[in-house]
Amino acid sequence: MADYDNTDKGAAFRPFETQSLILQGKVDSNGNEIKTVLVKDITRDGKVLIEVYEKIGVLFENDKRGNENAPDYTGPFQHRRIAAWKRVKDGKPYMTFAVSDAQQKESQTSNSLPDDDIPF
DSSP states (O other), rough: OOOOOTTEEEEEOOOOOOOEEEEEEEEEEEEEEEEEEEEEEEEESSSEEEEEOOBBBOOOOOOOTTTTOOSSSSEEEEEEEEEEEEEEEEEEEEEEEEEEEEEOOSSSOOTOOOGOOOOO
């Protein structure tokens, strides 16, 4: 059986019933400010733990402009781009993700002159 390649793909689901978002804030690590959230959970053994999550991207609602196949959300993600689609399976909502390289914007339009050709 061939291995499934999930490179640059992902999914997110509702939290487990044992999980709850308890705090959000910032942590300084060697002079770098990191946005974090804390999620309380319970292990299978019944031990309470708090997971620390780091912000690695953001999703903005996408204007689909009539294209139902376009992502519902897009945004920056670790120097790349992320797109997300809302889904429902068995009455349970979730999201699927696709990560891609950020598209480079042209630095000059075809009508502009290079800096060294400007006559003043």
